[in-house]
Amino acid sequence: MNKINPQDLIDKNPIFESMFAPLYFKASETLRSDAIITDTKAVEMIDLLDHDFSYFNKNTSGQFLVSVRTKILDSQIVEFINKTENPVIVNLGAGLDTRFSRMNSDKIKFWYDIDLHEAIEFRRKFYSDTEKHTSIGKSVLDYSWIDDIEKDASYNYLFIAEGLLMYLHEDEIKNLLREINNNFPSSIMICEVFHTKLVNYHVKNKAKNKDISFTWGISDTDDLKLLHSDIIVEDEWNMFDYHKNRQKIFVRLLVRLSPKFRNMVKLVKIRFNKNNNG
Structure with a gap:
């Protein structure tokens, strides 16, 4: 297969460069002797890209956090698939995520990226x-994607919002949850959330020398309940509690001295509990 040059895509919009960071981190992590995760598809994809992403090597914290969240999410999704009849996975803001390649389960009814x-x-390359x-090539805020999802009363839905919500505004998140x-109804979402201390934190875009800012965060997991009355928080995982x-x-x-720092980046599992007031 010929090498693929992503430069035109990266030049279009700084946000697209953020797709390649987790892919590169997962590939790099896979090659470590003490790897937290194994993602051979990510290694394969990086090898096919005609681009030097080595500038991501400086971000060792980013590689650690991506690896930990990947391990936790993979584990939770496998558990959902194994315990649920007719599981349907909807990956919001999927980018170049490789998770479907790792699941390898005949139980999955449908998987949408x-x-x-x-x-x-x-991605289709x-x-x-x-x-x-x-x-599905649509913004997660273009709710016509809902019509593209197969629906059946017997299906059980799990939504993934990994590396997404921190780029949205609170009103957009409220609308998405609604x-x-x-x-x-009664679906589950596992979402990555940042602390409010990271709002307005700038991520440098190398290609266009522009910054991408995080625009949303929470100070406490209970803040999620303020976004929608029908949200039930079922579990959470603080990234810095793992692989110390x-x-x-x-x-x-x-992490030991500051609860705020410990809560900077976490995954939260929520369940939607639609009532008559929807």
Whole structure:
């Protein structure tokens, strides 16, 4: 297969560069002797890209956090698939996520990867749609994607919002949660959330020398309940509670001394409990 140059995509919009960071981190992590995760598809995809992403190597904390969240999410999704009849997975803001390749379960009824049209077109260089696995090229805020999801009363839905919500505004998140709640009652979402201390934190875009800012965060998990009355928080995982042997000494010290730092990045599992007031 010929090498694929992503530069045109990256030049279109700084946000697209953020798709390649987790892919590169997962590939790099896989090659470590003490790897937290194994993602051979990510290694394969990075090898096919005609681009030097080595500038991501400086972000060791990013690689650690992506690896930990990937391990936790994979575990939770496998558990959902194994324990649920007719599981349907909807991956919001999927980018170049490789998770479907790792699941390898015949139990999955449908799997949808949703992202902006340009992102999905690039994604299709590596993945072709199948009857079970479909990519949808729409913004997660363009709720016409809901019409593209197979619906049946016997299906059980799990939504993934990984590396997404921190780029949205609170009103957009409220609307997203409302639409999911109204159309997929009793579904589950596992979402990555940042602390409010990270709002306005700038991520440098190398290609265009522009910054991408995080626009939303919470100070406490209970804040999620303020976004929609029908949300039930079922579980949460603080990233810095895991694989402490891979954390820098000053990070471990900050986690021990500061609850706010410990809560900077976490995954939260919520259940939608649609009532008559929907």
